[in-house]
Amino acid sequence: MALWDKFKQSAQTMQGQLEAKKNELKSGGFRDASMAMCALVAAADGSIDPAERQRVSALITSNDVLRNFAASDLEQRFEAYLAKLTADFELGKVSVLQDIAKVKKKPTEARAVIQIGIVIGGADGHFDKTEQAVVRDACFALDLAPVEFGL
Template sequence: MGFDTFLSRLKSKASELKTEALKYKNKDFLNAAMAGCALVAMADGSVSAEEKQKMTKFIESNDALSVFTTSDVIKAFQEYVGQLEFDKHIGEAKAFQALHKMKSNEGAARLLVRMVIAVASSDGNFDASEQAVASKIVKELGLNPSEFELT
């Protein structure tokens, strides 16, 4: 094996490690985002197809989350929805636990809130129950609800 081949393989392995590191670095964000989306989507008692599609498209188009496959996104979302359907109080506790991990990262927290609001309004109706949940999420993240036109 020549030096060029060795160097090429080394660069390839470094790239793979970077990709893996990004996955772990953003896993908490993915979980928090899916927890927030599940909370807002379930605020009116059901999850619409529009809400699911909007959430999936947002994740796929976001550079920070592009390291996750659509199946990872759907799996995390369904897990939080399932927990909320099984036991609302325990599901909410687990979702807010995931959200709380983003409190110290203001940029990630703001992105998360924008995403949650986009998903909530994707069905054309950002109703009072969804707004109340979004406001609770904003407060959990240590942000001001009025910045997002929430009370």
Template structure:
């Protein structure tokens, strides 16, 4: 009986450790995706509910990012949103700095840009302002905006 309990505890601890390691490995990607989404959402000056919902849906369905608590995701989004509310240029600079951490990580960078494009189109209108900020993200990452029809 004690051996069975020990095996069960070992399985639980192992699963928890795997989740924590996954979180650590993907924290930079999470922060870049959420920051990029905040930049796109603020491009036209109005953050629409559809944009937030689209971002949360992606994060919930992502194998890599679904391990994160939604409250943590919201806190990251709000952190960048406040910077935009204070000063748009400061907010943009902060986002591009975080996004730049994905430079050289091609698959992660491309996925992040695709998510940002989806956020821009979430309200049914991927306008020129939103496309413009996604082009800035592409430039920061060393990606060609034409690869994303921008």
């Protein structure tokens, strides 16, 4: 239980850091990379059930940092990334990671995308190994050290 409490505290800290930088996170690149990350975490195990899709969609539309963007636009982009991942996970993953990598020259946005992935991954109370692995892959795509995020 102590490990989960530590992770939960870390996720809350990351959400606070995201909210503090909310005014810096308004670019289209950040929007797209964030939705790509959400889809990647949601489909981390290679599939996504309707309940998980709905839960992640609800988290996206209720996240204060993502309110810089229209909820319908976020949902549309999230669904488009999920479609790529569910059609062919490995090929879709390459494409999604390329879209995530587009913010690597903007360190604030790059770190925020990773933090969103961690917050989304842990929102159900269990940040499993497949979710951690895809967030680590995104760290590498962004030239960030996974250890910086406890991965």
